[in-house]
Amino acid sequence: MSGDHQALALVLFSAFVAVTLGITTWAGRHRRGSAEEFYAGGRLFSPMENGFAIAGDYMSAASFLGISGLIALYGYDGMLYSVGFLVAWLVVLFLVAELVRNCGRFTLADVVASRLAARRVRIASGVSSITVSVLYLVAQMVGAGSLVALLLGGTGEAARSWTVVGVGALMVVYVSLGGMRATTWIQIVKAVLLMAGATALTALVLSRFGGDLGRLLQAAADRSGHGASFLAPGLRYGGGWTDRLDFISLGLALVLGTAGLPHILSRFYTVPTARAARRSVIWSIGLIGSFYLMTIVLGFGAAAVLGTEQVRASNAAGNTAVPLLALDLGGGAGSTGGTVLFAVVAAIAFATILAVVAGITLASSASVAHDLYASLGRRRARATAGDGRKPRRRWGEVAVARAAAVGIGAVAIGLGLLAQNLNVAFLVGLAFAVAASSNLPVLLYSLFWRDFTTRGALWSVYGGLVPAVVLVVFSPVVSGSGKSLFPGVDFSVFPLENPGLVSIPLGFLAGWLGTVTSSEVPDEARHAETEVRALTGAGAA
Template sequence: MTGDHRSLALLLFGLFVAATLAITTLVSRRRRGSPEEFYAGGRLFSPMENGFAIAGDYMSAASFLGISGLIALYGYDGMLYSVGFLVAWLVVLLLVAELVRNCGRFTLADVVAARMRERPVRIAAGVSAVTVCVLYLVAQMVGAGSLVVLLLGGSSATAPTWTVIGVGALMVVYVVFGGMRATTWIQIVKAVLLLSGAVLLTAFVLVRFRGDLGALLGTAAERSGHGAAFLAPGLKYGGDWRSRLDFISLGLALVLGTAGLPHILSRFYTVPTARAARRSVVWSIGLIGSFYLMTIVLGFGAAALVGQQAVRESNPAGNTAVPLLAADLGGGPGSTGGAVLFGVVAAVAFATILAVVAGITLASSASVAHDLYASLSRSGAGRFSEVTVARTASVGIGIVAIGLGLLARNQNVAFLVGLAFAVAASANLPVLLYTLFWRRFTTRGAVWAVYGGLVPAVVLVLLSPVVSGSPGSLFPQADFHLFPLENPGLVSVPLGFLAGWLGTCLSEDEPDEAKHAETEVRALTGAGAV
């Protein structure tokens, strides 16, 4: 894009950023500064509002850019992400949403600490939450860099750098000044924009093929260069045993990971009751399900209209497939219609990134302040208030995410989110389910469950082909990978559950029956819930 067309797209970027900053400024004037206001927005959101906010939080750059790109590159195998991300919400709805809202206050650690010794489990859960959030943030940074490189014609080597830094700075502003209330409204606005943009593009793709899905798939297969194999399993995860195990590992991580994501769990505390939390999930499932069905059309549409080669040339990981599709649907590169549609889609995608990073940063800074700081400070609350520590922590987390985002700029964003899901499923889900459903579960079991899933997951990622040993790894010139799979979920998730069971069996302390009974009554009835 050049000249006026580039200016138009940049203008749309600027308008959204200005609108979200205005929301943050308006909300910051009304805040009371209490932890309940900063972490949970006063618990005043309706199920519909929270459902839209959850959808906005969940439909990240991985969904809009990454999944569609993977489908454009790998066809059938790319759809695994769409299916996995959607099916995961059944686990959230049936197992954790209502119980977490009844048992906790602000974070995952609140649920576990309700029946355990607080200090060790809060530290463990806090470390895990921050690790998952930082991994998730990296994916959003990479998506932002890919968008701006495309906007500037792909010729500026410094574009990813200043884009990642800019996104990091904005997310810190949203969290520090607006808290949960501003973050929620930004996510609601973003969800509406994203769904509207997806509906518009999907309609254009279907009109282009006169509603004939068979023609769409046939053209996509033909232009992919793989023929019928493009529409069959195995293009990415077929072949040798490593690819097949990677397929199973990724599916396990996607389905189980959502229930352990800190920024998703924290959204259940923004509504007044457990019933409202459950209804929020129902709203979000409807919105998210509709969106993921549209990403399938967009992915195959990009393969059919843009072509797999053009997608790879623009971004080897496929992150720019949807913006390229938008430009083609609007009349082609260089046309005014293409520039307008590209600008709209790019602005929506950028809105997606800003909203998601704000939610993740808020969840991670809450864990630092509410769990780690309160547990490690000698006097309980320490010299500074939790809200002050949370705002300070958001700055530090933003700096770490910026650095890692610059390092991982060539990775597919959906793939990076899959790693975050694997860590969440390995470290957070075992301790959460054991706490809610196992009467004998002890403090040692809780700590072992967290670290027993977290440490193997992180170590296996560091020793995998993602970091070294392949042309697309973070360090392509080095080769120190020992673990053959790209996603650690197949190994690390069972290890998390095994560590929790083993720690409980070897624990010298007897479980507190009174605390368990109190937690069970609160979880099932809501009696005594905050």
């Protein structure tokens, strides 16, 4: 990119970072230091505010950069991500939003522990939530690296690597200083910017083809190098039986995974009532639905305007299709309009990444502090009291959460540096598969199965989490091909790239098997209390 592109985009980046840091500082000055303030923002947000924040949290780099890139590369098959991400919200709305708000306080583990042995269940749910969050964070890091590498002319690995480190440092600052209040307002600002940018680009793409979708699709097919097959199923997932199974596996993960994402579930606790949580989801569905319809236009628009080969030449995974499309729509390289539009879109994409990583980091640090640290701390306190020793002074939950944000950020940075050549939407698909395999089964069983036991909960979490992670490790994602994390070795024995088709049923099966083989007698009183609370909101925090 030219010096004008770099300078203007960097100015816009800096402006957004300055604004968000200002929001964080403001939120930090108004905090009370309580766990409710840090984890849930005092539960003071309206349904509209929370709906915008949910949309801002959900519409990530995978959506803006990755999905459009996949459509530009693979046409019809790339649309699976847009459709899957959108349909997933119906599962959230009808099955979990209101019930989760009524049963929990801050995390997924609160819901499960409301009627089961709290400590063991909290630890299992906490480990699962942290794993999902780290995988999701890696995708955002990769998106940030690809974006800034494009901005700086695609100069080697150094630009991407330093960007990953910088984004990780910023997300730690946001979470540590501002908590949920700052994170929410950053996500609201980001959602407004992203919707405005996507709307403007969609209008420009359609105007380029006279508003005729048929012309747009035909031009995309012509410039894709694949002809009519670009608009038909099978370009990416139509090879052998493994490709077809991968398609089914990915679809399952996308549709079911959203309801198990920790950073999405935690947003339901930021509103005062369950009714407000339900209305938040309705607001977010409207925003998210509109956005994913626009990503389809942008993806085919990138193929039609730029050509698939130009998109692939810039970034093999397609992560830079939208910024390149903006550059062309604005007048091309070297033009004032192209420079301005490219810089604006790049800044919005960067804002998207910063807002999403802040939400994910907050949710994962809450799991560390509220689920792992608090549970283990209570056990140590009881053991100390039992043998007469003086208990040691413990850190508060909020202090532990802030420290955990630093550690999680470091892990995400390390993995992000390894995964720079993978598509961000594909990486998010892996996170969705793990969430649907481990978090969703235990959540649904806890809410709807009267006889569910502690053993069933533990087996459900670990029975989905461990296979999902192991299958990813031994899949072509990690080794065995030029696009793998470790292309120089090959220890892949699992043929599918997404483990959902195997790991999701295993999570549900393990939960059922653990329950029916358990000698534990379900506590009818606690189940009845949880059921009343879930359905009516009576006694909810």
